[in-house]
Amino acid sequence: MKLDALTSSRQEQFGVLLGQIARHWRARLDRRLSAFGLTDARWVTLLHLARSGxxxxxKDLAARVGVGGPTLVRTLDHLEREGLVMRVGDMQDRRSKTVHLTAKAMPVLRLIEETAVAVRSELLVGISEADLEVCLAVFGRVAANLAGGPTTPDRENGHRREWT
Structure with a gap:
């Protein structure tokens, strides 16, 4: 069976294209930021910390970044050595640490934001505001469906089934 036959429906094409766009968009941003010594793990962690408060x-930061605790610890070790973050013991739970941005992180965050704006501008050139509004509405509905959980009604027996 040819690949074209596998992705023939509009919904399949949408899913494939969405995944490709996300990977390529992030790869382009990664390449740009690597010129400044920022790896994917580092800039994503800094950005999540800045945007999340x-x-x-x-533990919360690892969940937001989408990595396991040990992976985040290695990234934080590096960011802490660079002076971009500091970890502070939680007075309520001695096993827990909170992560804080330092003043040295602010210019790095501006660089990340400026680079992201430049990449967005390049990738969205020629796309109208009206087209972006339609796209955002569709993405909003997909995001809402995702937030509803990984199940869908099974039309054959009326039960819910897990997507795999």
Whole structure:
């Protein structure tokens, strides 16, 4: 069976294209930021911390970044050596640490944001505001469906089944 036959429906094409766009978009941003010594793990961690509010627990930050605790610890070790973050013991739970941005992180975050703006501008050139509004509405509905959980009604027996 040819690949074209596998992705013939509009919904399949949408899913494939969405995944490709996300990977390529992130890869382009990664390449740009690597010129400044920022790896994917580091800039993503800094950006999540900045956007989520200072003082997240390591566990919460790992969940937001989408990595396991040990992976985040290695990234935080590097960011802490660079002076971009600091970890503080939680007075309520001695096993837990909160992560805080330092003043040295602010210019790095501006660089990340400026680079992201430049990449967005390049990739969205020639796309109208009206087209972006339609796209955002569709993505909003997909995001809402995802937030509803990984199940869908099974039309044959009326039960819910897990997507695999």
């Amino acid at each position: 200072d003082g997240l627990t390591q």
